[in-house]
Amino acid sequence: MIKVMLVDDQNLVRKGVRSLLELSDEIEVIAEAVDGVEAIKTIPENQPDVVLLDMRMPGMSGLDVLKELSSTDQLPPTIILTTFDDHELVLAGIKAGARGYLLKDVSLAELVNAIKTVAEGGSIVKPAVTQRLLKGLENLQTDFYSLEQPDPLTDRETEILRLMAGGYSNKEIANSLGVAEGTVKNHVSNILSKMGVRDRTRAVLKAFELGQI
Numbered sequence: 001m002i003k004v005m006l007v008d009d010q011n012l013v014r015k016g017v018r019s020l021l022e023l024s025d026e027i028e029v030i031a032e033a034v035d036g037v038e039a040i041k042t043i044p045e046n047q048p049d050v051v052l053l054d055m056r057m058p059g060m061s062g063l064d065v066l067k068e069l070s071s072t073d074q075l076p077p078t079i080i081l082t083t084f085d086d087h088e089l090v091l092a093g094i095k096a097g098a099r100g101y102l103l104k105d106v107s108l109a110e111l112v113n114a115i116k117t118v119a120e121g122g123s124i125v126k127p128a129v130t131q132r133l134l135k136g137l138e139n140l141q142t143d144f145y146s147l148e149q150p151d152p153l154t155d156r157e158t159e160i161l162r163l164m165a166g167g168y169s170n171k172e173i174a175n176s177l178g179v180a181e182g183t184v185k186n187h188v189s190n191i192l193s194k195m196g197v198r199d200r201t202r203a204v205l206k207a208f209e210l211g212q213i
Contacts, residue, residue, distance in 0.1 A: 002119045005031045005048035007039040007065065008081070009057040013104065017052060017081070017111075024112050036060025044074045049119045051078040053098070055089055063089065066096035077118040081106075091208060100124035151194040158212065160187045165204045 004027055008014045011034075018029045031046040033039040037060050043051060055062035062080065069075035079100040080093045090101045099118045102111065114124040153161065163173045170188065174181040188200065197203050 002027045002115055003030045003046075003049045004028065004115060005033070005043060005046055005051050005076075007033045007036070007043075007051060007057075007062070008054040009035050010054075013054070017104075020108050020111065023108060027112060027115060036062065036065045039065045040068055043069060043076065048076050050115050051076050052081045052115075053078050055080055055082045055093060063093055063096060066093055066098055070097040077121075079114055079118055079124070153191060153194060153212070157187055157191050157194075160184060161191055161203065161207055161212070164188070164191075164200050165207070 004021060006014050006017055006029060008017070014032050014034075018032070021027045021029055030048055031042055033042050036057050039051075039053070040060070043065075053062045053065060060068075062082075066075065066078065075097045078098045079102060080090060080098045081102055081104055082090070083104045094101065099122070100114055102114055102124070106114070117124045159177070160173055163176060168176070170184045171181050174184045177184070191203055192198065192200070195203050195206050197206055
């Protein structure tokens with residue numbers, strides 16, 4: 001049984017997520033916190049396997065909670081759960097220690113799978129920003145050369161760029177999309193050319209900067 005703790009200032013949201021998770025026989029909600037201050041105290045006390053954390057709370061935000069608990073090595077595997085598709089805030093949260101990101105309209109199956117993945121040491125992000133990518137970003141200067149206004153990407157190129165952000169290889173992307181690996185390589189080359197960057201990581205960074213993914 002995976003022990004989960006909920007942190008959200010909205011009572012209806014907490015009760016809704018709890019009711020949803022109670023439908024799963026693999027997860028037990030062991031505690032709740034109504035704000036960041038309470039979370040800082042009760043997360044270490046309850047030692048959950050996974051925390052579902054709201055980012056936008058009055059006073060101490062979810063980002064503040066992540067930074068505070070990370071600084072004292074008391075942060076359990078945490079999934080950011082938010083109604084806002086805010087890439088900059090989410091990326092900041094993941095850099096602060098969160099393992100994943102999901103919108104609050106996620107289905108039960110997606111939420112349960114995300115909790116299981118994170119509890120097992122993995123990462124789950126939507127859009128995907130995996131630990132593999134973040135490790136690369138930590139050592140990468142962001143003042144690299146790129147086009148200020150890249151050429152528009154096609155829908156398929158944008159789809160592939162999202163998968164690239166997840167750290168997937170050309171082969172994995174090809175298998176996911178049901179196309180040849182060579183086709184994916186061509187798309188990746190086009191993406192790099194259109195964005196004026198020299199590698200995949202810089203393409204993903206530029207896409208986040210421009211809000212494309």
